[in-house]
Amino acid sequence: MFTRHPSNPLISPNDVTPSRPGFEIIGTFNAGACTFNNEVYLLVRVAEKPVNEDKSVIACPHYVNGELVVEHIRRDDPDWDTSDPRQIRHLRSSLMYLTSVSHLRLARSKDGATFKIDPEPWLLPQTEYEGYGVEDARITEVEGRYYINYTAVSMFGITTALVSTADFVSIERHGLIFPSSNRDVTIFPQRVNGKYVCYHRPMPMFGGLHIWSATSPDLVSWGDHRILLSSSESGWMNGRVGGGAPPVLTDAGWLSIFHAADKNDRYCLGAFITPADDPTTIIASSKEPIMAPEAPYETSGFFSDVVFTCGAVVRGDELWVYYGTADEHTAVASAKLQDLVAHVMGN
């Protein structure tokens, strides 16, 4: 149903300049998306790390009190689990590091496929909750203002922060809207029954990785948390599920594109629909992935077999879903919105 754009991948690490000398970019992916001034605006997650010729050590960059420091861990250190290319974990404490540090970079396009990428970061890690990076922005236009939530990672865990802007120049910070561990927050573009609504994905000590709903009077404070979509015991959703693009209102209700991973960390996209007046109840859901890693830039890369969306925009009668591929590139795939809704409703 989705057509991958012939220019995919649209944005790759080589297209972006590092934020500082001595660093190299390893990922330009998981972009939030919106329409602004008739252009597509992406806030791309740019992951970078120090250039490191010594393959026997892993360099772990992070900020301490606003200064970037690099921890070097020997790849064969028995105290550390170094099997995941994205992060390393200390085996006898709760300490972990990421192997790269991410910031958000603005990219603009008139045709939705050819992007002009800012030479400087749009949002760099700043607070004590962002020491390991800022990741995976989602953009929602609410009442004429653009609200951007993103994953803030630090020694305190994985949290979600919120900023807003009217012009993508001046940025107002609203603090943490979810404490650790929580990510994949998608905010609705309008109130439902008088309340703002979002989906979020707690990462608890036990209980599984499911999509929950919440409501808010002010976009900053969230409550009335409810389970919406559970990861399942078998199949493509048996590892985790999480919100993807902020929901889009259609004739059938709120359409949400989400991600699901199986126990082998293969990430696919699914879709579900909730009624226009009740975002807490799924009325239809894709039983199989609506998109799975198939193209070479999806099946092979920094973290292979991943398609992962943080944003989609409506262009004419189509939905353009921007998505990260293999934790490395940004791509786009489009579908007729009507066909997509019919497909989900038919499940």
Added chain:
Amino acid sequence: MFTRHPSNPLISPNDVTPSRPGFEIIGTFNAGACTFNNEVYLLVRVAEKPVNEDKSVIACPHYVNGELVVEHIRRDDPDWDTSDPRQIRHLRSSLMYLTSVSHLRLARSKDGATFKIDPEPWLLPQTEYEGYGVEDARITEVEGRYYINYTAVSMFGITTALVSTADFVSIERHGLIFPSSNRDVTIFPQRVNGKYVCYHRPMPMFGGLHIWSATSPDLVSWGDHRILLSSSESGWMNGRVGGGAPPVLTDAGWLSIFHAADKNDRYCLGAFITPADDPTTIIASSKEPIMAPEAPYETSGFFSDVVFTCGAVVRGDELWVYYGTADEHTAVASAKLQDLVAHVMGN
């Protein structure tokens, strides 16, 4: 500084009738506390389990769709970690069960020490988030109404729910105020700088078990989360910290009694003070426990070496701290409020 009441423990399992035939009570502890109609009201956590003569199996009671069911797990089953008397964990999945199921029971006292205990539960598990029980109530009087938050445990994890009452008879439910995993929520009795305030204790996949602050416009939706007090690397706080009694306003600021456990799960009480106009900054904190397990009913019991408070009341010039002992009994200890504040401020 604290004087344990000579009648301690005040409430023990033998003092309470089970909620159903065939069950026995194993714990009456971790009571929320307040003053109502010139009496001390406690909402005691009552933990009960099926009478089980077969010591080779562990009976795990929980609710499924409102019905109580009992799972029996062999104590020597290699698929389960049965080393913790409070819970068992499946070793190859995220499944866990508690070995008892808790409800909340109301107890009343004119003298603060002799309690009349209701024969029936005040709050039984009801929602899908309460299948493993409702635990550890905290009571805060806000603008003439009593708000009770409690830990709701289920297969979806550890969450915090909120109910309120004006008379302790009629109960209004406000849903989940924190998704999994989060507990030990203490709500302030009044707004500070126009916002309600609470402390809470997320239990993330990584990042440690610390006390965070949050603010709310309506007591249901919470945001602007900030780290307040970290568990430390060594000593009595090196396992976890969490909120205890809801904060009490004193001349020196907000006084909070919290719990801390070391890596051996020995639970002590500490105290800290935050300014009256800024609950997000600690100005003084006890460097050593203000109370540690010493009395026989604290050092020995269902889960030994535990003192754990969920509520304190001001009586004259004293603070009476109600606390659970060894996950089994309810006790009280009192201190001159002025002495306690001076002690914490002197640290």
